Amino acid sequence: MIKVGIVGGTGYTGVELLRLLAQHPQARVEVITSRSEEGVKVADMYPNLRGHYDGLAFSVPDATRLGECDVVFFATPHGVAHALAGELLATGTRVIDLSADFRLQNADEWAKWYGQPHGAPELLPEAVYGLPEVNREAIKSARLIAVPGCYPTATQLGFIPLLENGLADASQLIADCKSGVSGAGRGAKVGSLFCEAGESMMAYSVKGHRHLPEISQGLRRAAKGDVGLTFVPHLTPMIRGIHATLYARVADRTVDLQKLFEERYANEPFVDVMPAGSHPETRSVRGANVCRIAVHRPQGEDLVVVLSVIDNLVKGASGQAIQNMNILFGLEERMGLSNVALLP
Numbered sequence: 001m002i003k004v005g006i007v008g009g010t011g012y013t014g015v016e017l018l019r020l021l022a023q024h025p026q027a028r029v030e031v032i033t034s035r036s037e038e039g040v041k042v043a044d045m046y047p048n049l050r051g052h053y054d055g056l057a058f059s060v061p062d063a064t065r066l067g068e069c070d071v072v073f074f075a076t077p078h079g080v081a082h083a084l085a086g087e088l089l090a091t092g093t094r095v096i097d098l099s100a101d102f103r104l105q106n107a108d109e110w111a112k113w114y115g116q117p118h119g120a121p122e123l124l125p126e127a128v129y130g131l132p133e134v135n136r137e138a139i140k141s142a143r144l145i146a147v148p149g150c151y152p153t154a155t156q157l158g159f160i161p162l163l164e165n166g167l168a169d170a171s172q173l174i175a176d177c178k179s180g181v182s183g184a185g186r187g188a189k190v191g192s193l194f195c196e197a198g199e200s201m202m203a204y205s206v207k208g209h210r211h212l213p214e215i216s217q218g219l220r221r222a223a224k225g226d227v228g229l230t231f232v233p234h235l236t237p238m239i240r241g242i243h244a245t246l247y248a249r250v251a252d253r254t255v256d257l258q259k260l261f262e263e264r265y266a267n268e269p270f271v272d273v274m275p276a277g278s279h280p281e282t283r284s285v286r287g288a289n290v291c292r293i294a295v296h297r298p299q300g301e302d303l304v305v306v307l308s309v310i311d312n313l314v315k316g317a318s319g320q321a322i323q324n325m326n327i328l329f330g331l332e333e334r335m336g337l338s339n340v341a342l343l344p
């Protein structure tokens with residue numbers, strides 16, 4: 001049994017880790033932290049978990065207790081893993097960070113986008129970007145894994161087959177992305193109130209969102225060169241889900257794009273290339289650790305449109321984190337994870 005610790009157990013990604021790990025045959029949550037709910041039993045706060053975590057209560061983050069775990073997930077705002085990861089790694093505990101703390105390889109770039117100095121630049125060289133579809137081998141031997149963000153997961157998986165094969169004009173990529181409100185976390189914010197976000201839709205951070213450097217970093221790697229990306233996120237009136245509509249110029253009209261995508265993801269358990277002409281819906285991935293993709297070429301155009309959907313809390317965060325844990329501990333990658341969504 002893998003002994004698991006979770007820092008930030010009361011937030012949306014923390015409770016999603018608990019929900020998914022409740023079904024995991026090889027992992028047991030031993031420590032779950034919250035500064036605000038110390039002493040409260042998990043099942044008293046989350047009745048959906050009754051019968052799974054009897055006796056487990058929230059405790060304040062404590063490096064000694066966390067250091068007794070085999071792996072610690074950080075489901076916390078940025079900056080928290082910076083402060084604790086080094087100490088845990090020194091005790092032999094592996095760290096899987098759902099926040100953005102170790103996603104960017106350049107500490108100065110991180111500081112620019114996150115508005116504070118990077119708290120652990122000495123750990124960056126060993127941090128592995130936890131997108132299994134591109135980094136599976138490195139994940140196997142990692143000590144510190146940076147789980148990709150939600151927009152970056154949907155966007156990279158959609159663009160990668162075009163860029164890896166040098167088919168798209170990498171200087172003109174557009175990612176038009178929509179997110180459910182749970183992407184903003186559980187903390188009370190006026191913009192997340194039902195009266196504000198419940199029946200309305202808006203673009204935000206058009207001038208530059210902190211996921212832009214993360215996505216660009218991943219796409220540069222796929223393209224083996226510079227990329228020019230326009231990324232516009234939107235807040236939409238749904239609870240879960242990311243819908244990415246991706247645009248790329250592909251001059252070669254002879255290439256069979258459907259075949260290209262199917263072959264790229266043929267061995268990927270959590271990427272589903274849908275039949276030609278499909279329009280994936282966010283509800284087809286709700287609660288599931290899967291990215292569903294469809295590729296389109298509008299008639300007579302150089303333009304290719306890729307549609308990519310995930311559940312931000314599952315393939316966009318906690319499910320992907322568990323997928324990383326499975327790879328890291330040599331378990332079957334699908335263990336405890338499902339690609340079956342909750343409909344309606």
Ligand SMILES: NC(=O)C1=CN([C@@H]2O[C@H](COP(=O)(O)OP(=O)(O)OC[C@H]3O[C@@H](n4cnc5c(N)ncnc54)[C@H](OP(=O)(O)O)[C@@H]3O)[C@@H](O)[C@H]2O)C=CC1
Nearest residue numbers: 008010011012013034035036075076099183185186312317
């Ligand atoms: N929501 C999403 O769709 C996604 C989120 N992420 C990332 O995952 C991380 C968690 O997101 P989410 O679950 O939405 O966030 P929430 O705001 O819902 O939860 C944050 C959690 O962190 C704890 N926490 C806050 N500050 C500290 C601190 N200084 N030290 C220790 N614990 C702290 C909180 O508990 P308490 O205050 O009780 O200690 C709470 O449990 C973030 O970095 C986010 O960017 C990544 C992908 C998708």
Ligand SMILES: CC(=O)N[C@@H](CCC(=O)OP(=O)(O)O)C(=O)O
Nearest residue numbers: 099100149150179180181183184
């Ligand atoms: C709808 C919404 O607000 N989404 C968040 C992104 C989701 C997220 O948590 O991203 P990180 O993991 O990189 O922090 C945002 O735009 O900031």
